[in-house]
């Protein structure tokens with residue numbers, strides 16, 4: 001039995017206008033009001049952060065953003081800084097999601113800088129890693145995870161990473177309905193934890209929360225959460241409805 005508090009996080013991606021996000025957040029706050037021993041986070045689009053922060057204030061639900069830029073301010077049209085996210089009410093920020101790597105040129109190097117910016121602003125980074133289908137089928141899952149973890153966290157010390165959350169999201173399982181089996185997920189999580197041990201230390205490896213993401217639903221969350229190295233879920237599609245997301249939050 002470990003002492004890591006589970007984290008169930010909803011990544012709302014490019015869905016919901018501000019009024020829609022506010023409505024779902026209001027429903028969610030009510031549905032999870034009685035939950036204990038689980039951390040809950042939702043990450044709406046940037047423009048909905050401020051209004052949603054007012055809804056989730058003093059509730060069981062924390063707010064996260066889906067991305068940030070590493071500079072504090074400057075001539076960087078279209079970007080947003082860590083301090084700006086904090087001022088909009090965020091406690092968490094998702095970094096290096098595979099959709100950002102795939103469509104928006106995110107690399108291990110940019111991920112590394114973003115993690116630094118998050119930590120400096122006292123935002124909890126949710127650092128995403130995971131292999132593609134081709135990489136899995138050619139036996140490269142572990143080497144991909146190795147590289148993503150090593151480069152993403154290069155230059156850090158264990159003491160910097162006390163709040164770090166890692167999300168293992170196999171790209172082939174995202175939005176496809178193809179969840180990794182609990183054994184596949186556990187194997188990857190165990191490997192990621194061993195990488196933290198190898199690159200940092202045992203204490204951090206034991207305390208770092210590793211979430212699984214990729215077609216998590218109310219129907220499969222319990223078996224995933226029963227695995228020893230799975231500490232939570234990063235949920236896309238099934239987090240968009242308050243009812244289904246709250247059922248994931250109440251996975252026990």
Ligand code: 13P
Nearest residue numbers: 011174175214215236237
């Ligand atoms: P789905 O739950 O829709 O597969 O998305 C997972 C994800 O990308 C969460 O960040």
